[in-house]
Amino acid sequence: MPFPLDKGDKLRAYHFIKQLNKNHEVLLFCLSEEKISELQTLELKKIASKVYIFHLSKANILFNLFKALFSGKPFQVGYFFSGNAKREIEILNSIHQPQAVFCQLIRTAEYAQNINPQLKLIDIMDALSKGIERRIPNEKFLFRQILKLELWRLKKYENNISSKFDKSFIISQQDLGYLPKSLQNNCSVIANGVDYDFFYPSKNNSKKYDIIFAGNMAYPPNVFAVNFLVKEILPLLKTSFPNIKLLIAGANPTLDVLNLKSENTEVSGWIEDIREAYDSSKIFVAPMLTGSGLQNKILESMAMQLPCITSPLAAKALTNISKNVPFICENPNEYASVISNLLLDDEQRIRIGEQGREYVIKYYNWSNIAKQLEFNLND
Secondary structure, three states: OOOOOOOHHHHHHHHHHHHHOOOOOOEEEEEEOOOOOHHHHHHHHHHOOEEEEEEOOHHHHHHHHHHHHHHOOOHHHHHOOOHHHHHHHHHHHHHHOOOEEEEEOHHHHHHHOOOOOOEEEEEEEOOHHHHHHHHHHHOOHHHHHHHHHHHHHHHHHHHHHHHHOOEEEEOOHHHHHHOOHHHHOOEEEOOOOOOOOOOOOOOOOOOOEEEEEEOOOOOHHHHHHHHHHHHHHHHHHHOOOOOOOEEEEOOOOOHHHHOOOOOOEEEEEOOOOHHHHHHOEEEEEEOOOOOOOOOHHHHHHHHOOOOEEEOHHHHOOOOOOEOOEOEEOOOHHHHHHHHHHHHHOHHHHHHHHHHHHHHHHHHOOHHHHHHHHHHHHHO
C-alpha cells in the first residue's frame, strides 16, 4: 500500500503513480497485510484511475515463508507472494490489456511472470542485497545466519530477473554499481524527488529541539543509526550542551528505540504531519551506518531548510553535492564538532539551511523525474 507515506518505498511508489497517471490510465493493484481505511483508499483513488487492493492474511504469509524455505526464492519474495493475488492480476490483465506492466521492487516480480504486455518494467528502487549485506555484522547470531541465506538467494534472484523485464529502474548511481552486471545493462537511474511545496519551512523561529532524526523507526538501518547518535555522539555534545534536546520522530519505534528516551532524548512515534517535527528542530542528523538507496529524510530535511549532517554511506547516493550540503562526518568526534559549531552560529545554520533547500529544488524535482519516466515508457 503506497499510503500513508511513512516509508521510502511507499513515497516513491506514490509519486511515480501520481506522475504517470497525468498522461496515462494507471490501474493500481496493491497488497496489504493490514486492514485498509476508507481514507487510504480515497487517497489512492486521487492518484490512480482504478484501485484494486488484495489482503494478504497472516496465515497466507506464514505458509508462503515456509514454502520459500524450500523453493530457493528470497524470503521477502515469498512473504509478498499469493497465488490468489497472482490469479486476480492475470484476470485484470486479460480484461484491461494494459500496454505496460510496472512492478515495484523485486518482491513483486513473480506477479508479472505470465503477463506479456508491450512493455514490462520493474522499479528495483535500491540494491536490496547490498542493504542485507551491510546489516549482517550488526545482527544477533541466529538472525545473522538467516540473513546470510537471504543474501545468497537475493543475489541469485537479482541476477536472474534481468531477462524477465524490458527495463528496470534504481534510485542512485551508487546502488546501480552494486547490482549484478546482467541487471545493470537495462537499468536506468531515476532518483526520488521531494515535494518542496509541501516541505516548506514556516516562519517559526521557536525551536524546541536542537537535533532531529526522522524515519521509519522499525527499519534496522534507522535503528542502528539512532543508537549510534544517542550512545556515541550525544555524550560528546552534553559536555558543552548539558541541556541539549534530541527528537527521534517516526512510525513504529522498536523497543530498542523506545529505551533511548531520557532527559535529553524524546521518542515521538508516528507524527501525523512530519513537517511539525522538522520545524521544531535546528539540525537534522542522520549517521547512517548500514542500508542502501537514497534517504528521503535527508531530502525532506533540506527542503525544510535544516542543515543536514550525515555519513559518507548516505551521501554517496546524492548527486552533485557541494561543500556542507550536506555535511559529511565519519566518526563521533566529527559529528559533535559540526553540530557544536552550528548550534553556536545561528547565521551559519540559517545560511546552510537555505543552500540545502536550493539544492533539492535543483536536483530532486518530481517534475523532472516524471519526464524521465515518460522517456522510458516512450523510448
